[in-house]
Amino acid sequence: MVMDRLPKSLYTPTYARFLAELKNARIAAGLTQIEAAARLGRPQSFISKCESGERRIDVAEFLVFCRAFGIDPCEIIRAVEARSSFKTGSSISLGRRGGKNLRRDAGSIHAGQEVFSDSLTS
Incomplete structure (x- = not known):
């Protein structure tokens, strides 16, 4: 992927x-x-x-x-x-793929998902 x-x-x-x-x-x-x-x-x-x-x-x-x-x-x-903008219950942008905006619930960050920054938009 x-x-x-x-x-x-x-x-x-x-x-x-x-x-x-x-x-x-x-x-x-x-x-x-x-x-x-x-x-x-x-x-x-x-x-x-x-x-x-x-x-x-x-x-x-x-x-x-x-x-x-x-x-x-x-x-x-x-x-x-x-102090970061990715708090549980909010979502963050994971950028774009195939013309679609990708978002993930910020709570998953704390669960160890592969998210590296709170401003991954293209």
Whole structure:
């Protein structure tokens, strides 16, 4: 089964919330960008680029960031999910296939369906 191409999640509201939560975690840990960068063995500009969305953070890096900030990664994921537009009982767009708009009940996201972003429309 061929799925429509996923948009770059870098430009979704969910990814923006993820970055905001990660930045909040750094600040809550009492770390400046310089101090966080030192813990990660990277320059301050690396932290700045990640927090601004100029540089994408992958899952492995996310886990290292959380360790450096002394926070459970699940806390950030829960915070992002709590503020996201895909809540149980609502539906999200899964894009288009064959001229039809595809939608799925957002409750299925929590059941582990293959949904990766809350803005998958073409």
